[in-house]
Amino acid sequence: MAAPATSSLLSTLLQLPLAPFSGKSSPPSVVHVARRAPTAVVAAKGFNVQILVDENEGEESIFRRFRREVMRAGVLQEIKRRRRYESKTDEKKRKAREAGRRNRRRRMMDEPRFPEEDADATSKARDEDNDNWEVDGIL
Amino acid sequence: MTKAIPKIGSRKKVRIGLRRNARFSLRKSARRITKGIIHVQASFNNTIITVTDPQGRVVFWSSAGTCGFKSSRKASPYAGQRTAVDAIRTVGLQRAEVMVKGAGSGRDAALRAIAKSGVRLSCIRDVTPMPHNGCRPPKKRRL
Numbered sequence: 001m002a003a004p005a006t007s008s009l010l011s012t013l014l015q016l017p018l019a020p021f022s023g024k025s026s027p028p029s030v031v032h033v034a035r036r037a038p039t040a041v042v043a044a045k046g047f048n049v050q051i052l053v054d055e056n057e058g059e060e061s062i063f064r065r066f067r068r069e070v071m072r073a074g075v076l077q078e079i080k081r082r083r084r085y086e087s088k089t090d091e092k093k094r095k096a097r098e099a100g101r102r103n104r105r106r107r108m109m110d111e112p113r114f115p116e117e118d119a120d121a122t123s124k125a126r127d128e129d130n131d132n133w134e135v136d137g138i139l
Numbered sequence: 140m141t142k143a144i145p146k147i148g149s150r151k152k153v154r155i156g157l158r159r160n161a162r163f164s165l166r167k168s169a170r171r172i173t174k175g176i177i178h179v180q181a182s183f184n185n186t187i188i189t190v191t192d193p194q195g196r197v198v199f200w201s202s203a204g205t206c207g208f209k210s211s212r213k214a215s216p217y218a219g220q221r222t223a224v225d226a227i228r229t230v231g232l233q234r235a236e237v238m239v240k241g242a243g244s245g246r247d248a249a250l251r252a253i254a255k256s257g258v259r260l261s262c263i264r265d266v267t268p269m270p271h272n273g274c275r276p277p278k279k280r281r282l
Contacts, residue, residue, distance in 0.1 A: 062254055
């Protein structure tokens with residue numbers, strides 16, 4: 001009674017198929033491991049960018065999506081920059097340039113796109129609030 | 140005082156020529172697989188495309204140089220496109236993953252050619268090696 005219990009316990013612990021054995025007295029001496037195909041070449045995170053392609057996705061959209069991801073990761077800029085040695089002064093200049101570009105973009109995003117139109121809209125709203133004609137009183 | 144007889148063709152050269160022909164005939168009959176990985180290595184001077192099976196064993200490789208391009212034309216986008224088409228036609232892939240390495244000009248052209256060739260892509264990865272401040276690169280060119 002104890003032997004089958006131990007064998008089932010073994011199988012649950014190992015989560016492996018056990019070798020078939022006839023005698024109920026002793027547990028199997030060999031544990032058969034299912035032969036698995038070797039894993040893919042790339043490790044869990046051996047890439048900079050990855051896009052998974054949908055079933056019915058056009059080649060243009062695949063290509064566009066991949067390019068966008070690569071641009072976002074900044075892979076190509078990094079490679080081109082690291083191709084030649086960059087001195088400390090050059091690095092400082094580049095970083096200042098990049099920071100300026102980033103700040104400019106942020107400022108543009110924060111500002112309203114058409115300020116004069118926004119001003120017109122607010123003035124119109126104010127006029128409508130002040131407009132207190134009573135049509136019912138006239139009629 | 141007699142003139143030396145000029146050699147028309149040495150035996151060594153003939154043997155090399157034969158070997159080269161044999162190699163190319165072998166290469167064109169690459170084993171055909173339906174599922175695999177396409178590795179695109181786009182350097183600044185050349186584009187090399189290697190087709191492997193899912194385990195990473197090389198089935199076929201092709202480069203801009205083997206496709207007949209010389210010198211700076213090897214780095215062109217057209218060379219990359221031709222290389223990709225050549226590699227896929229020879230192997231006859233149906234499903235594939237694409238691994239892109241490097242930042243050469245043949246990179247985008249090769250990827251576009253692979254996408255248009257009718258191979259069903261499961262995923263595209265950029266596996267360009269990035270140093271974490273590794274070796275010092277060569278000094279800037281002063282032209």
